[in-house]
Amino acid sequence: MKNRKWVAMLLAGGKGTRLNQLTKTIVKPAVPFGGKYRIIDFALSNCKNSGVETVGILTQYKPLALHSHLGNISYWNFYNRYGSLTVLPPYQRENTGVEWYEGTSHAVFQNIEFIEQHQPDYVLILSGDQIYKMDYSVMLQQHIETNADCTIAVVEVSWEEAHRFGIVVIDETTYKIKDFEEKPVKPTSNLASMGIYIFKWAILKKYLIQEEQKEFTHRDFGLDIIPSMLTDGLSLYAYYFNRYWKDVGTVHSFWEANLDLLDKQKNIFLQNTEWRIHTVENSDPPLYLDENAKVHQSILSDGCQISGTIEQSVLFKGVKVGKGAHIKNAVILPHTIIEENVWIENAVVGSKSVIKKGVIMVSKTPKVNLRVVGNHEIVDPSTEENQINNIVTSVL
Structure with a gap:
């Protein structure tokens, strides 16, 4: 050798x-x-x-x-x-x-x-x-x-x-x-x-x-x-x-x-664009924004379907955001579904999770208590308080 x-x-x-x-x-x-x-x-x-x-x-x-x-x-x-x-x-x-x-x-x-x-x-x-x-x-x-x-x-x-x-x-x-x-x-x-x-x-x-x-x-x-x-x-x-x-x-x-x-x-x-970061490519369909979508300073990946408002956030492949939903300063991992009229601010949401219609997840002090939802979780407003206590964790 x-x-x-x-x-x-x-x-x-x-x-x-x-x-x-x-x-x-x-x-x-x-x-x-x-x-x-x-x-x-x-x-x-x-x-x-x-x-x-x-x-x-x-x-x-x-x-x-x-x-x-x-x-x-x-x-x-x-x-x-x-x-x-x-x-x-x-x-x-x-x-x-x-x-x-x-x-x-x-x-x-x-x-x-x-x-x-x-x-x-x-x-x-x-x-x-x-x-x-x-x-x-x-x-x-x-x-x-x-x-x-x-x-x-x-x-x-x-x-x-x-x-x-x-x-x-x-x-x-x-x-x-x-x-x-x-x-x-x-x-x-x-x-x-x-x-x-x-x-x-x-x-x-x-x-x-x-x-x-x-x-x-x-x-x-x-x-x-x-x-x-x-x-x-x-x-x-x-x-x-x-x-x-x-x-x-x-x-x-x-x-x-x-x-x-x-x-x-x-x-x-x-930075140094000739120094490429390689990854496994996927065959997801192109990003889709409907007539209700509003996007500002964000990264949206292939396969996303957006009907809500996205501000200063990173959305991974296959994320779906419903009408009336507002996502701000958030990281949403692959194939998660955000239903209608959800508000998420200063948060990380794991892969293949579902945030049900009407849920509000907002942190005004992300350095102390960032909102975090794990992978494969379901957050429902009817039991939101108990679920958030279990799912959302202080980062300190």
């Missing part, structure tokens, strides 16, 4: 519990985004566009929708003489039961044999739940030039959000990492790890095996592998990323990232 310089391992098996009702039936990377895509499409497209020919996708939690999406592999065109896209779920090993992935580093450890057969010099570790465009080959070039044992992609985040991330402290001249703390209560920096790492494979393999031999370990890159490398004096460098990036780990950040597409300055699809 041809020796590849690098391979990518894409972590796509987490439960995504902070996305609440949206991930009760599917894994987070498979959640729809931006009208026609799924979240994982961004990492996959970045790999394709960056020249990463070999990608292993580590799946685990409720993978059916994700596996179905990945089954249409021709859309990413990874297959060539030397490259491949391989789905890597947990599996039963000799004389043992199925050993589930218990952490990010453990998932990669379980697939050492897959990596070894490609004999890479470097391994790229990615997350499947982020919205961004990045040329990983530029990051690899810096990794090689600095002779780093590990390079971590970093981005500035607001101080209010810093506690959600792994935080790095760097030498501002060399970008060498001096300290790293996973999700600190009181951050000392707002430079956040993007969960994107490049390792020398020989070094990473050593630390993966070493971590599994410890009596106590989280089996996690941020909590175990990275701190151990720093303690041992290895060379870790930050790769500074200053373009659009959004971790969509919470319902609120998912809502914000979708509505960012309505801002010309933030719309990631309008």
Whole structure:
């Protein structure tokens, strides 16, 4: 087998519990985004566009929708003489039961044999739940030039959000990492790890095996592998990323990232248009607006049928909006039906749900209490108060 310089391992098996009702039936990377895509499409497209020919996708939690999406592999065109896209779920090993992935580093450890057969010099570790465009080959070039044992992609985040991330402290001249703390209560920096790492494979393999031999370990890159490398004096460098990036780990950040597409300055699809985001195309009919439809600054996808008013919202494929309905600052996922005279404002509504005639779902404080309806839900005004208490969840 041809020796590849690098391979990518894409972590796509987490439960995504902070996305609440949206991930009760599917894994987070498979959640729809931006009208026609799924979240994982961004990492996959970045790999394709960056020249990463070999990608292993580590799946685990409720993978059916994700596996179905990945089954249409021709859309990413990874297959060539030397490259491949391989789905890597947990599996039963000799004389043992199925050993589930218990952490990010453990998932990669379980697939050492897959990596070894490609004999890479470097391994790229990615997350499947982020919205961004990045040329990983530029990051690899810096990794090689600095002779780093590990390079971590970093981005500035607001101080209010810093506690959600792994935080790095760097030498501002060399970008060498001096300290790293996973999700600190009181951050000392707002430079956040993007969960994107490049390792020398020989070094990473050593630390993966070493971590599994410890009596106590989280089996996690941020909590175990990275701190151990720093303690041992290895060379870790930050790769500074200053373009659009959004971790969509919470319902609120998912809502914000979708509505960012309505801002010309933030719309990631309008940035670097030659860097395409690929996805599985569908055969839905064209969008239909009847004589009652009014639309302002919104994204409406194929298969939608609109008879109401849509303001500053993102509607996915196959959404139907009845006469007299008003949708504002909302994200409506695929094949949901909004009946007549419904008012939805500052909300996320999951796939294949039905909002019955006359329902009012409005939040005046979305940063505190965003309205959220899960997948396959029915909201009826006759029992609306009880249903909303069960379905709609504060994001904090």
